[in-house]
Amino acid sequence: MRILVAFLLVLATFGSAEAQTRRGTVLDFSGWRGSAARNAVVRGLRNRLDLVSSREVAGTGADLSTPAGIANAARSLALTVFVQGEVQGRGSRARTVIHVFDANGNEVAMREGPAPLGGARLGRVSRAAGEALDQALVSIERREAEEREAERLREEEEARAAAAAAAAEAASMESEEEEEDEVDGENRLPILVALVGLDLRTRNAGVNLEGGGGRDYEAGLFPSLTLQLQSFPLRGMGGAAAGLYAQFDFGISLGLTSQELDLAGNPGPELSTTSMQLGIHVGYLYPLEDDVARIGALVGFGIDSFSIDDNGTMPSSKYTFLRAGLAADARLYDNLLRVRADFGYRITFGVGDLEPTFGESASAGGFDFGLGMHGQLDFGLTYGLRFGFTKFSTDFSGVASGDHPATATATSLSDRSIQIGLQLGYAL
Known part of the structure; x- marks a missing residue:
């Protein structure tokens, strides 16, 4: 359990380094x-701000005309500063009014500038925006x-309440610890399993282009370094609560390269x-008959x-x-010797550069x-041998755009991967 806590603290420290500049x-x-x-x-x-595009903010679907809508967008994109405004009047007598809102939708600053006309006046508008931000940050901080x-x-x-409860318990x-020590070790759920290993993977992708024809990519067999952490954090409580389960998986390829073939089949x-x-997965694996089998469900997030x-x-x-x-698991x-089977459906909400290279959406x-x-x-000492198959299917709509050399309007893409791996580690 201490290893898990230390791991989470490292992640938190890494994340805090990226939060120095306010997002707005x-x-x-x-x-x-x-x-x-x-x-x-x-x-x-x-x-002065890590600026997020107004298009991305609009994509949250929040009603930015209300404090509640601004707060919803702030939570979705981790924003702390919203700037909006209007130009009152026309011509050289117009005034630029700048409003600054915090993450709760409260207006915390307002400044006026001259008409947005000509280099000098636009520079004064920029300075007015900086002054408004200074005023807003005082209130926000x-x-x-x-x-x-x-x-x-x-x-x-x-x-204080936890210390009092700990003393009483x-x-x-x-x-409880004495009773747990008396349990046969082979029937105890592991509180933590840490595994490192090597996978051999394949990757095959095929895209169908609009109007006929297609393109294929095949990576062949390549090695990946893997890490897996498994935990039954409430094992000591016994009963149904002991089945609470968490799992972390990470893998990265080693020395992988690709070559593009020209029309004559010559590699580039x-x-x-x-x-x-x-x-990152959490769920429940119910232990049956002194852990003779475990069965349950998991939910999680993945990339x-x-x-x-760049290639064509x-x-x-x-x-x-x-x-x-x-x-x-049985x-x-x-x-x-135990065997385990997993099956999962992946609700995908991002495909990287496939969009818009192969379609508008x-x-x-x-x-x-x-x-x-x-x-x-x-x-x-623990070991693991595993086989896995993964497939993604993508449908495209609209006309492809962008400056990637592979840009072409497509209808669909199939992406498949097979993995075979060996892992070694330690269980507590």
């Missing part, structure tokens, strides 16, 4: 020469400090290529990417998905199937 957006300005006013505001703020203080007081109160915990220069898989240098055949893909699946010979889905054997020795 500049929405459209209404009125005469509103686009010129907005561009001037963007120039004034782009070195004050509110955040108050929220942090309230959270600190709440955590202190919870810590200390004797009971000692008794080597192209840098990387295959990466990431999965399956295949990055390749196939762009990079990055499938981002939610996975819902079933899992079953003991064949003590804990030295894309819809995709996928599934995976896995079968493996694994076991554990008395002193904790």
Whole structure:
């Protein structure tokens, strides 16, 4: 369990390094020469904010005319600053009004600038935007400090309550640990299994072009370094709660390159290529008959990417998905030999550079199937042998666009992968 906590702390520390610059957006300005006013505001703020495009904000579907809508968009995109405004009047007497809102939809600053006309006046609009941001940040940082203080007081109160509860349960915990030690080790669920290994993978993708014809990509067999963490964190509680299950998977290719063939079949220069898989799953595997079998369901989030240098055949893909699946595990010979089967459907909501290279929009889905054997020795050494198959299917609509050399309007794409792997590790 300590290993899991340390792992999560490393992830949190890594994430915090990217949060130093506030994320914000500049929405459209209404009125005469509103686009010129907005561009001037963007120039004034782009070195101070991590700006998200107004198109991406609109894509959240939030009603940005209300505080609740702004708050919804802020939560979806991790934004803390919203800037919008209008140009009042026309000609040289027009005024540019700049409004700044926080992540709760509250207006925290307002500044006026001159008409968005001419270089000097546009520069003053940019400076007015910077002044508005300064005023807004004072208010936002004050509110955040108050929220942090309230959270600190709440955590202190919870810590005092937890300490009192821990003291009251200390004797009971000692008794439970003694009972757990008496349980036959081969029938105990592992609280943590850490495995590293090597997979041999394939990748085959075929795209059907509009009007006939198609393109194919085949990676052949290549190695991938893998890491897997499995945990039954509530094993010590016994009963039904012990079946709560979490799993983390990561894999990355080693030394993978690609070559594009010309019309005569001659290979071109080597192209840098990387295959990466990431999965985080939680669920429930109910242990039957002293762990003779486990059966249950998992849900999770994953990324399956295949990055390749620019070429005229196939762009990079990055499938981002939610996975819902079933899992079953059975003991064949003590804990030295168990078998496991997994099946999952992947609800895909991102395909990487496939869109818009092959179409204006894309819809995709996928599934995976896995079968493996694994076991554990008395002193904790564990192993795993596994086979897996994954397939994504993508349909395209609209005309392809972009500057990728493989750009062509397509109707559909099929992407398949097979993996065979060996892993070694330790179980607690």
